[in-house]
Amino acid sequence: MTLLGVFRRRNQGITNGDSDSSEGTITENKSPSSVPEGIEMSGDKVPDSEKVQVSETLAIEEESHDDPEIAALPLQVRQLINLKDDPTLPTITFRYFVLSAIFVIPGAFLSQLSYFRTTSAKYSVFFVQIACHYAGHFLARTLPAWNIRIPATNWGFSLNPGPWSIKEHVLVTITAASGASYNLGYAPIVLAELWYGERIQPAVALFFMLAIVWIGYAFAALARQILLPDPDYIWPQALMQTTLFETFRRTDTTSRLARRQMKVFFFLLLAMTLWQFLPEYVFPFTSSLAFLCWVAPRNPVANFVGSGLGGMGFLNLSLDWSNINWNGSSILLTPWWTQVLLFFAFAFNCWVLIPAAKWGKLGSFKHGLMSNSLFMGNGTEYPTSKVLTPTFHLNETAYQEYGPMYMGTQNVWATFFDYAKLPAAITWIATFGYAQVSSNLKKIFSSRKAGHSNQNDQTAQGEGIHYKYNDRLNVIQRQYKEIPTWWYVALFVVGFVILITSIACGYLFIPIWTLFVALGSAAIFVVPFAWLYAISNYQLETGSFNELVYGYMVHTKAGQNHQHPCGPSVYGSIAGDAWYRAQYMLQDQKIGHYMHIPPRQVFFSQIFGTILGVPIDYAVVRWVMDTKGDYLTGKKTDPLNQWTGQKLVTSNTMGMQYAVLGPKRLFAQAEMAPLPWSFLVGAVIPPILFIFHRLFPKLRIDLWNVSIFFGGLAMFYGNVSTGYTSAIIGAYIAMYWAYRRHFEVWKRYNYLVAAAFDAGFNLNMLLIFLFFGSGKQISMPKWWGNNADSVERCFALSS
Incomplete structure (x- = not known):
């Protein structure tokens, strides 16, 4: 066996995630040409840290050349992600449910509360990752290993199935990311009651908030097979979170490198906390x-x-x-x-x-x-x-008295580019992204064809969307059952029925037919916006586009009876959350892909997070309106200058611009034409630009x-x-x-x-x-x- 082969076997902690990359020495002289760029070697002696870096890199690159499954991965992915899996590790356990509740409930409270205050403390997913690691190990040490049987069923579970699992850790964090977040549906609920004296019934409000989230998660299916299995779409935010998971995982072994990384992590965390x-x-x-x-x-x-x-x-x-x-x-x-x-x-x-x-x-x-x-x-x-x-x-007499509504100059050109970025995103992916997206679609269709034409081939049936991708990560995921399409369809149907029923009963201020426009436009945006996010980590926001579209619709004959100022925020919540939530679902599923989590468990954790978090979101909304409502509307002055509801004021302003005044009047002014x-x-x-690129x-x-x-x-x-x-x-x-x-x-x-x-x-x-x-x-x-x-x-x- 060659020396590189020895290095490859000794240093599988980087490619396989086992141990520290053995902090040994290099006993074979290598010329500078064989050393990766960025590793400087001088004289006969090399510092130990650089010896380790050289050996690890040589091992990875050698194995990449030998193994096409690894070579198919982007460089940063194959050097940061564990490429071995243990399918026996526990996932959905009693400890998972306990920790999910512990982290989701306060997180949802703080996240939703922040949207009413001038300043706030964001609930960080990194805090969940850090705290969950230690809380999980604490439960693994202290919980009794009792086997619990559910009466009158064949179901049971263990309070403590063994050592704390990295897969449990990942699933709790994904649940928190799904549930411990604010809900866009809060805006029309608060505006209607505090600004216009129309209270939305609690059940309607709660189910409205759930429905817009579930429809967004269902819409993830539109882009999932295009953007999730392809290794070239690295999803930078998912890769960063996975890197932290990998560091925690290696600290549970004998990895000296991982322990050193954690020391650096906590030192910098403390330093930033004090510096700020x-x-x-x-x-x-x-x-x-x-x-x-x-x-x-x-x-x-x-x-x-x-x-x-x-x-x-x-x-x-x-x-x-x-x-x-x-x-x-x-x-x-x-x-x-x-x-x-x-x-x-x-x-x-x-x-x-x-x-x-x-x-x-x-x-x-x-x-x-x-x-x-x-x-x-x-x-x-x-x-x-x-x-x-x-x-x-609109009170025409009063409007004639006060005159047109003018926008700030910078806001005018910001609105111009806010509108322009949406068609630009669509035509950009239709030109520059066409080749890769069309290639992925062909792989999807061919994999389905192969699965149908070879019903007796167990491998073909089980591979799902990973069938045409032969990198190591997709090969690992083939052993797990794929998420059935009907799960997404069922989620969409439940959300759709809730929305159309609430609108038909007159609870949500918008005409029924605009719901179909909202969902149709959101479906168009899911793929190009998620594609952009997957390659660049830049999340393109719709801004005021949804409210503008709604303004045009209700200023037609069919919508003239629905010019309530809360209408744009209802419409914007439906259309906006549909693709926002789709992006977040895909990003967290990419984490599951990197960490070798069964897809169905990831899906469950995301839905479970919303079931825990959304009721807390509504409870916060209810508490704020009951105790801080006069501060938000300006009837009273908050002595702390915190309960100002600035985001709500912005939503109300857009309601006035687009629903009451109407885009036609707004754009009639010379500076906004x-x-x-x-x-x-x-x-x-x-x-x-695409033509120039080809030339x-x-x-x-x-x-x-x-x-x-x-x-x-x-x-x-x-x-x-x-x-x-x-x-x-x-x-x-x-x-x-x-x-x-x-x-x-x-x-x-x-x-x-x-x-x-x-x-x-x-x-x-x-x-x-x-x-x-x-x-x-x-x-x-x-x-x-x-x-x-x-x-x-x-x-x-x-x-």
Whole structure:
């Protein structure tokens, strides 16, 4: 056996996940050409850590060349994922149910509560991953190994089936991700009762919230066979979570490397938790370092150009992880090309369009350059409640008195790109993604044909969607039963019956026929949006598109009796959650794919999570309306300035724009007349770029994804422009330089660092909330680093 063969067998901890990659020595001299890029060797002696890295990489690459099943996987997948499976490990156990309840119930409470408050502590899935690991081992040590029989049945279970299983760990986390989250259906429920005095019955509200989630999960079936088994779709967020699972799994063995990784993880978690007290509370000056303001603190132009909190953010840096990491681990997770596109979108937005609007007469500056509120012609905020009739239609007399509703200038172009990104996503996948998607569809159809034509072949029958993919992960998954299509159909039927019954009885403010439009449009978006998310980790949001579509529909003769301001939020909840939830379901199923979890158990855990979480969501909604309702509507002033319901105000504003006023009136104004043209712009640019890509392939125009670029232009709202420059610097270091020059270090620590930073940030937010905001609000005393006029020290910004 060759030395490489020995290394391969000794170091299966990386490819097979068994042990630490044996921290031995290299006894055979290798030339620098045989060492992977990023491993520097100098002199006769090599540090032990680099010896291990070299041996592991050589072993993996050698086995990849020998085994086509491994070679078929992307590099980062085959070097980060365990490629061995133990199908005997327990999955759905008594411990699973106990821990699911423990983590879902408080998580759903905190997540839903956050949507009513000005600031909140996000319930992190990384916290669940960390805490569940130790809680599972605690139950495995303490629970008695009793076998329980269910009376009058043949069913039974063990309280403690043995050592804590990594598969139990994964399933509890997936359940928490499914159930411990907010529900889009809360908005129309709260708006109807608090703003318009129409209470939706509790049973209707609860089943409405369940239905929109279940339909979204059912819609995952539309994209599952295209995007889940294909190894080229890595789903970066799923890969990051899997990396943390793999590290926990190896700590349960004798892996010294895994223990070292966990030490690094907890050290960085603690460091981030402590650091965030500075920008978030003690030293907010560090949240936005406006260098131009330091040079000219009393110059209005320099202040506006340099400020990241009310200005352009030019030459502005941030040391606040929430500002740097503006999309959830994006700089340590999202591919480099995606981050470059998003930074260019930010730069064009803030460094080109904003100064053009402020000093170049692009739009109307008096209507709020960096605001998403509605304004009257004189620049003051529009009194929307005064232009409604008792039946919630437009009061023409009052509207003539107050005049048209104007949007802030930045909000106008943000809305333009918000509309354009949707057709751009569809035509982009129809051009640049056509070859791969069509190839996957052919594999699906051929696998079904093979399964039907060979009924006696047990292998062909059992492989399901994995039949035409011969990488190691798909081969492993073939041993497990696939999720039947009728499960998704049944889930859809249940959700559909709930919705159509509630609408037909007049509980949900929208006409029945719009439900079919909502579900049809969502079905169109599922594949292109999930495809984009699977390759780029960029989640394209529909924004106000759904509300716009609803506005057009109810301002026709067929919908003229359904112009209630809550209608757009009902429609948006149905159409939006249908594909949002589909994405999240696919992402968590990809985790199950990476971790070799039986697909049916993953499906069960996701549905079980919603059954636990959605009732908690509604209970939170009910409690907030009963105890904080006057604060949300502005009848009373919250002394803590927390219960402001800003997201609800935005939903109400869109209800006024699209349902009451109507898109036709809204777009009749000169400054908003170009908005409908955005759909044509978004639809035609990808085909044009595709033609240029075919003519000039070396330019890599396939990386110039305009739907992501448009999404970057559309997502910048308000006047916070700090952090983006820091983000692109950090992204260059992590996702370009380290990935290409020091891949061995990158593959071991990049995703762990991302998880540690996210978990530490969220832990810090929770601590600040508990210590300084949950009861009596405790403000940080004003000092040089927390100036009362400007924490950036841009004192002339408002001039």
